[in-house]
Amino acid sequence: MRVHNTTPVFSAANCGIMQEISELLYRQTLRAWHLTFDESDAMSEVEMETKEIEETIASLAKRKPEAAQQLRREIIMAWVDRLHKYFTRY
Numbered sequence: 001m002r003v004h005n006t007t008p009v010f011s012a013a014n015c016g017i018m019q020e021i022s023e024l025l026y027r028q029t030l031r032a033w034h035l036t037f038d039e040s041d042a043m044s045e046v047e048m049e050t051k052e053i054e055e056t057i058a059s060l061a062k063r064k065p066e067a068a069q070q071l072r073r074e075i076i077m078a079w080v081d082r083l084h085k086y087f088t089r090y
Contacts (some may be wrong), residue, residue, distance in 0.1 A: 032083055 052075050059068040 029079070035086075 055071055056068060056075075057073050
């Protein structure tokens with residue numbers, strides 16, 4: 001089931017498996033985001049997401065895939081940490 005084209009990079013590379021994995025992760029992340037969104041400031045969320053996107057685009061524009069990969073890891077781990085803090089506070 002295709003919900004949203006979340007990964008134009010995988011689509012452009014014609015990598016169906018990575019596209020499916022990315023879309024699955026996108027749907028799971030979206031669910032978690034909706035669970036925790038009420039607890040956070042909407043504007044700071046938008047600013048953080050914008051910064052992450054801009055940094056990712058900049059690293060890809062420099063044609064440094066290792067830097068982009070590391071950046072994405074850091075972003076994902078920060079998200080995991082935020083979710084962990086949300087779900088373990090009770």
